[in-house]
Amino acid sequence: MLDALIELAGMSYAGLAARVCKAGKARGLNLRYDHASVRRWVRDHAVPRGIVPELVCEVLSARLGRAVTLADIALADDGERREEGQLRKAVDDAAALWRGDLKKAAVLRGSRQVQGAAAIAPVFEWENPPGDLDVSNEGAAPVDPQCARGLWVARMRYERMYRAVGGIPVRPRVVTYLNQHAIPLLRSSYPDAAGRQLYRDAGSLAALAGICAYDMDLHGLAQRYLFGALRMAKASADRGFGGYVIALLANQAFYLGLYRQVIQYAETALRGAGRALTPALTADLSTLQAKSYARMGDRAGCHASMRRADDMVARILPDEEPPEMGYVQPGLVDVQHAEALRRLGDLSAAHSYACQAIAVVGECHQRGQVHRFATLATVLAEQGDAEAAAAAAGEMLDRAAGMESCRIEERVIADRDAITSRSDGVAARAFAERVSDVLAISA
Numbered sequence: 001m002l003d004a005l006i007e008l009a010g011m012s013y014a015g016l017a018a019r020v021c022k023a024g025k026a027r028g029l030n031l032r033y034d035h036a037s038v039r040r041w042v043r044d045h046a047v048p049r050g051i052v053p054e055l056v057c058e059v060l061s062a063r064l065g066r067a068v069t070l071a072d073i074a075l076a077d078d079g080e081r082r083e084e085g086q087l088r089k090a091v092d093d094a095a096a097l098w099r100g101d102l103k104k105a106a107v108l109r110g111s112r113q114v115q116g117a118a119a120i121a122p123v124f125e126w127e128n129p130p131g132d133l134d135v136s137n138e139g140a141a142p143v144d145p146q147c148a149r150g151l152w153v154a155r156m157r158y159e160r161m162y163r164a165v166g167g168i169p170v171r172p173r174v175v176t177y178l179n180q181h182a183i184p185l186l187r188s189s190y191p192d193a194a195g196r197q198l199y200r201d202a203g204s205l206a207a208l209a210g211i212c213a214y215d216m217d218l219h220g221l222a223q224r225y226l227f228g229a230l231r232m233a234k235a236s237a238d239r240g241f242g243g244y245v246i247a248l249l250a251n252q253a254f255y256l257g258l259y260r261q262v263i264q265y266a267e268t269a270l271r272g273a274g275r276a277l278t279p280a281l282t283a284d285l286s287t288l289q290a291k292s293y294a295r296m297g298d299r300a301g302c303h304a305s306m307r308r309a310d311d312m313v314a315r316i317l318p319d320e321e322p323p324e325m326g327y328v329q330p331g332l333v334d335v336q337h338a339e340a341l342r343r344l345g346d347l348s349a350a351h352s353y354a355c356q357a358i359a360v361v362g363e364c365h366q367r368g369q370v371h372r373f374a375t376l377a378t379v380l381a382e383q384g385d386a387e388a389a390a391a392a393a394g395e396m397l398d399r400a401a402g403m404e405s406c407r408i409e410e411r412v413i414a415d416r417d418a419i420t421s422r423s424d425g426v427a428a429r430a431f432a433e434r435v436s437d438v439l440a441i442s443a
Contacts, residue, residue, distance in 0.1 A: 001088045002056075002073040003042045003096060004187060008140065009063040013038035019059040020052065027051075047075050064140075087132055087235055091186050094206065094228040098178045101209075101221065111220030115258065122227045123249070123265060125234070126242050127272035132235045135195035143190040143198065151182060151201040156323060159208055163327075163365040166405030167215025174209045182206075196236045203232030204324060207245050214252050217406045222252060243273035243281055244324050250288050255407075259292035280321045280328035283312035287336035294343040302340050309333050329364040331357035335372050342379055350379045367408070369399045374411040378418055386423030390431040393419060397434055412438065 006016055013035035024031035031052070040046040047053065053075035060068040074089055100108045113119070154177050162170045182202045190198060210225030226249050233242035250265035266285040270277060277285075286309035293301035313333050321328070335357035341350040354376040361369050373396035380389035393415045400408050416435045419428050 001092050004092050005060050009060055020055045023055045090231045095183045101175050102179045108221055113219045113223040122230055123268050126230050127268055134192050135235050136192045139188040141188055143188040148185055148198055151205055155205045163367040166403040167212035168404035171212035199232040200236035200238050203229040215405050215407055239273040239276035243269040243277050247285055259295050262292040263289050278321050279312040279315040280325040283309045283333055284328055287333055290340045294340040306337055331360040335375050338375050347383050354379050370396050374415055377415045381418040386419050387427045389419050390427035393431050
């Protein structure tokens with residue numbers, strides 16, 4: 001909205017303020033606005049008094065060569081704002097986040113994740129009406145279909161890179177692409193149908209940026225990316241895609257120990273996406289619930305969620321799943337079951353599921369292979385078989401070679417501690433030395 005139009009007009013905040021004051025002087029007004037005033041209009045959505053909003057429209061219209069309305073700059077009274085103005089604000093907020101991230105703004109990288117009601121509100125807004133009746137836009141130029149298609153191509157390419165080398169080296173590439181390509185596309189001209197696809201693809205790329213930020217321990221930043229992606233999911237009208245973004249939020253919440261929030265997120269996705277929720281996504285959400293119930297000591301809830309996940313796995317048809325769901329590969333549900341049962345103390349059953357996941361390890365991507373061997377090593381260590389655990393952990397290290405990921409590093413350290421706390425044998429010591437070498441490189 002206003003921030004976007006100022007940027008499009010090639011003005012600074014101070015430049016706009018000066019022009020507004022000059023336009024007011026021509027009408028006999030003594031205005032004293034400056035860059036701080038404009039910042040309040042943009043950041044706090046403060047509405048200046050009198051005819052000043054009309055003067056802002058006048059200045060921007062003259063500079064852009066087209067009519068700019070009060071709804072366009074979101075400086076009208078609440079009752080006058082058009083519904084689509086809220087979507088424009090969401091785009092501006094996303095663009096501001098992406099630009100700040102590209103510039104490595106310390107305030108973004110150090111931001112904390114919100115919890116409680118603030119963490120639930122975006123999910124509630126996604127689930128409930130009103131929806132976006134029309135997402136068409138009038139921009140400076142028509143949308144370039146080839147460039148729009150490039151968003152999806154880039155998303156799939158960077159996801160493959162993430163799975164192979166981790167989120168740390170991939171995130172800057174994704175953020176750069178969002179700034180250089182996604183922002184101009186979202187601000188171009190497009191009809192409703194093309195706009196929904198554009199929001200779908202841009203949102204998916206933004207979600208990947210959130211995944212990479214999570215992989216770097218930038219949890220507040222990751223959450224903001226995912227909330228923005230969820231708003232774009234609503235604009236796209238693709239309920240299944242929205243459910244996928246909520247699954248990402250649930251995964252982050254699980255890592256942060258917010259188990260009841262995980263269950264609430266999953267229930268909202270299962271309810272809100274309805275028939276648009278595919279078997280693969282339902283299975284993933286169910287395993288997240290199962291692991292959360294296990295952490296809470298709720299055996300019955302865990303087993304019920306496991307059964308639902310198993311039922312969904314049998315229904316998966318890969319060719320009918322959205323491309324984002326490619327991570328739900330053979331054996332994924334098994335390794336998640338192993339994690340849940342291990343937490344419940346059912347080590348024999350956990351070992352069985354971990355072995356089932358390893359049996360099809362060649363059918364999953366490299367990052368998934370790391371997690372499977374890490375889980376097997378943890379279970380074996382807790383069963384007291386430190387030698388076998390060290391062998392499995394060694395396989396994990398082999399597959400993690402070259403990855404830069406906080407999550408992977410944590411799993412390596414956890415397995416080292418689990419093994420060495422139970423054994424000081426040759427295999428355990430050799431594995432610990434390998435880990436020391438790996439950590440020395442990443443330090």
